Amino acid sequence: MLESVLIANRGEIACRIIRTAKRLGIRTIAVYSEADADALFVRMADEAHPIGPPPARESYLQIDRIIEVAKASRAASIHPGYGFLSERAEFAEACLKNGIAFIGPPPAAIRAMGLxxxxxxxxxKANVPVVPGYHGAKQEPDFLRQKAYEIGYPVLIKAVAGGGGKGMRRVDKAADFDAALESAQREAQSAFGDPRVLVEKYILSxxxxxxxxxxxxxxxxxxxxxxxxxxxxxxxxxxxxxxxxxxxxxxxxxxxxxxxxxxxxxxxxxxxxxxxxxxxxxxxxxxxxxxxxxxxxxxxxxxxxxxxxxxxxxxxxxxxxxxxxxxxxxxxxTIKGHAVEARLYAEDPERDFLPSTGKLWALEFPEGEGIRIDTGVQAGDTVTPFYDPMIAKIIAHGTTRDEALDRLAAALEHTIVAGPKTNVAFLKNLCEAKEFRTGPFDTGFIDRNLQALGAVPQPVDLQAAIYGLTELVGSEVLRLSRLQKANLNLPLRRSPWAALDGFLLSGHWRRGIRAVVNGETVDGVMEWLPDSAALFKGKSAIGLGPIAPSSEYSDWWEKAFEANWLDPYAAPTRAPELGVTIVAAGKKATPQDEMLVLRNGRQTSVRMFDPFDVDLEHMDAGSAVKAPMHGKLIALFVKPGDIVEKGQRLAIVEAMKMEHPLVAPLSGEIAEVLAEEGAQVAEGARLISLKVDE
Structure with a gap:
């Protein structure tokens, strides 16, 4: 058995390899970029070495640097994981040239199958059937367009190198071919360093x-x-x-x-x-x-x-x-039972699956029979824009397919992720979709069922907002309760009606509320009764429901917070009877905290309105094109003075190895271009503005 292994990868797969290597008694060596200095796989490895800045091309794709670390650490072997250098024949050759075993196929096999x-x-030649199409070397756009016409639409443009859906575009009509080809080639170059593509017949169903x-x-x-x-x-x-x-x-x-x-x-x-x-x-x-x-x-x-x-x-x-x-x-x-795996991503299905970044304020996975979790992050880690947005793989195994899917759906229901938006509700809906369970399905199933799967904009969950607002108001009461505990030796309580003030004389508690829910301002009146709360706008209740079963209410509050009253947000607040988990994005215990309310797999952000926290860009929201996520501006198609039509492509932002086109929100003239091609941009940053006719 090999004595040691350097893992030339990161995240979940690095952790996966380390676990097996340690079980076999193999010394593990990690390499990491600056963005991964505190990552879980770095902490798990026996030793770890830095290899460069966050962008993969400056760290995880640097063959010479990785070989240098392998030699310095006396690594007997290198495991490439998947992605990055795993299918680069020159990397396998560099390992062998330096006397390091490559955990993978011979370079000749990688080269033969890599394109x-x-x-x-x-x-x-081995009599294996292939998809009809053009698989040759010519790459001139006019030639490829002609081949697509001969093959017949729809066609699929695919990168010659790599995989994972990068550099792949379906084209349904000739008018869309040039833009799709350009995009596929650019993405292939970025992901694999090779812009070449092939064109194939798109197989129906x-x-x-x-x-x-x-x-x-x-x-x-x-x-x-x-x-x-x-x-x-x-x-x-x-x-x-x-x-x-x-x-x-x-x-x-x-x-x-x-x-x-x-x-x-x-x-x-x-x-x-x-x-x-x-x-x-x-x-x-x-x-x-x-x-x-x-x-x-x-x-x-x-x-x-x-x-x-x-x-x-x-x-x-x-x-x-x-x-x-x-x-x-x-x-x-032999085959033993059935297994299903769901990829839990940091992305927002309600916003066209845009990648989501940020700190993981809470991350918890269920345990149970037939459940396996493969992850590379923990609570407190940060999802960055530099790498694939997968948080974890949730795997369920059962005697039958139905049992495996039931276990997976249950595991997703009890998965807690707070911070970045995730696809957990979307995955659960997929597991429970009738056509996927019982009928024929194909690669177009998700696109045909986005509405039913919840992958379209959804109304704000006002019930979740009530729970978050109750927490926020409760934080004010908690400070008063601390004084009560210190001065009067009273039990610590967080509920509004536990406060020793005149608001309780009428039997209920009211307060005017101006809150920000998922970025939108909500005005109303919160009213508490002993076992429920309501949010009113005018005379209408826009959200109503129990905070907790009345018979258990006081104990629920007190047990949740008494042990941690000096740091009340040290752990998520759970109300399992309500299917709600509340996490504070920050441990300040102030009314300005942001509460992340997890309910039915969705995350609702709630905070009190701060008059000094004004979005000065909101007034031009209709004429401004902003970055939908953290990423890199890889293409810019307009300049000041250009006249554009509504829906016209203006720019492309690349994040987490995927391209995201930005289009004009209205027709008009480009007033400003506020970022340069190649620049890193933050989520919400204004990139382009249009003139608005008065």
């Missing part, structure tokens, strides 16, 4: 089914069954499962054999995934599946394969790199 066009030509293969250095190659990754958004996987629904033994044998032959064709070693697209209009059929690509690395979704096989793929990688032969053959493998 989609060459890989398709190779597997065709596509199912994304992939086969996990594994090979040792002794010529043994097996497949570890399939995974279905058809629930996707923007060509990125959201929920994966194993085995694939509707897979027959005949189809599994045919696809598995095709994957094994593809691996043999390149002399593969280690863990790899052969990805297929299947026409799912009439179910999975042997004559309607096509090779897409081979990922020459571990996949994000590998835990579902581990769950149904009982194998540790990272351990197998270490053993294969050590020269050990596989201890099992194809016939020894």
């Amino acid at each position: 989609k066009d060459a890989a398709k030509a190779l597997v065709q 596509p199912r994304h089914v992939e086969i996990q293969v594994f090979a040792d250095r002794h010529g043994n190659v097996v497949h570890l069954f399939e995974r279905d990754c058809s629930l996707q958004r923007r060509h990125q996987k959201v929920i994966e499962e194993a085995p694939a629904p509707g897979m027959t033994p005949e189809m599994r044998a045919i696809m598995g054999n095709a994957a094994v032959e593809a691996a043999r064709a390149v002399g593969y070693v280690g863990a790899g995934t052969v990805e297929f697209i299947a026409d799912g209009r009439e179910g999975l059929r042997p004559d309607r599946f096509y090779f897409m690509e081979m990922n020459t690395r571990l996949q994000v979704e590998h835990p579902v394969t581990e769950a149904i096989t009982g194998l540790d793929l990272v351990e197998l990688q270490f053993r294969a790199a050590s020269g050990e032969p596989l201890t099992f053959q194809q016939d020894d493998l």
Whole structure:
């Protein structure tokens, strides 16, 4: 067994590799960028070394720097994880050149499968079917546009290098081809350092089914069954499962054999995934599946394969790199139950899934039978704009598919994330969607069901706002209660009606409220009774509900806060009877605190209105184009004086490895351009302003 390993990666996968390595007695070495200096994987490793600034191209993509650290730390091997350098043949070659074992396939295999066009030509020789399209070297826009016309729309433009949905665009008509090609090439260059693309026929009703293969250095190659990754958004996987629904033994044998032959064709070693697209209009059929690509690395979704096989793929990688032969053959493998994985992202489904950044004020995951959590962050960590926004993978295993999905939905319901917006409610809705549970589904399922899945703008949760406002007003009462406790030796209480003042003479407590809920100002009157609260606007209640069951109310408040009254926000406040968790974004215990109320998987931000905290940019909100998230302004298409139409592309911001176009909110003349191409921009920063006709 290898003595030590340097993990040339970060986040969740680095933590995952470290756990298995430590179980095997392998010394672990982490490398980290300046943004990850306090990250969980850095704390977990036996030793850690800095490698550069936050941008990946200046740190995690620096081959020479990583090799330098590996040599200085006497690393016997390097594990690349997934993403970054995991599919760069030159990185594997640099490892071998310096006497360091590369935990992955030989450089020749990476090179053969790393470019989609060459890989398709190779597997065709092994009689593996490929998607019709142009996979050649010519990249002139006019030529590619002509090929798209010959193939017939819709077509799919795909980056030749890399994966993960980067550099991929569906084009439904010729008029959109040029813009889609330009965007795909730019994103491919940014993500993989290679702008080349291929153009393929878009398969209608596509199912994304992939086969996990594994090979040792002794010529043994097996497949570890399939995974279905058809629930996707923007060509990125959201929920994966194993085995694939509707897979027959005949189809599994045919696809598995095709994957094994593809691996043999390149002399593969280690863990790899052969990805297929299947026409799912009439179910999975042997004559309607096509090779897409081979990922020459571990996949994000590998835990579902581990769950149904009982194998540790990272351990197998270490053993294969050590020269050990596989201890099992194809016939020894069986499928045990069903597993489903959900990718929990820091993103806002109600705002077109825009990435969300910020401090994780609270982060808690449930435990239970059949539940596994793979994460690279903890409460107190910060989600930055520099890397992929995945917070965790939540994996559920059960005897049946329904049991696995039920366990996953329950786990999502009890997951607590406060700070950045997340897709937790969206994921739970997916798990419970009837068509996904019982009917045919394909890669277009999410796009067709955004409304039903809650991935559209939603009304403010005023019930959640009431809970947050009660906490905020309670913080004022808490200060009075502290004085009561100190001077009168009374029990510490936080509820408004526990205050020793005249407001209680009428049996209820009222207060005029001006609050900011999810950034919008709300005016009204809060009224408390012994077991409920209401928010009124005029004579109408705009939010109403119990704060807690009346019989348990006093105990609930007192137990929640008495132990931590000097630091009342040391932990989230929970009201499990109400399905509510309240987290303070800051531990100041003042009326200016921001309360994050988690309810039904959604997060509602509540704070008291501060007259000195005025948004001076609000007055020109209709004519200003602002950055929707922290990121980099990678393209700017206008200058002052230009005349633009409503909806016209003005700029592109790149964040967390994805492009986000900014469009004109109205027709008019560009008045100002306030940022330069290539600049880092903060969320909400004004980038462009338009003149408004008086």
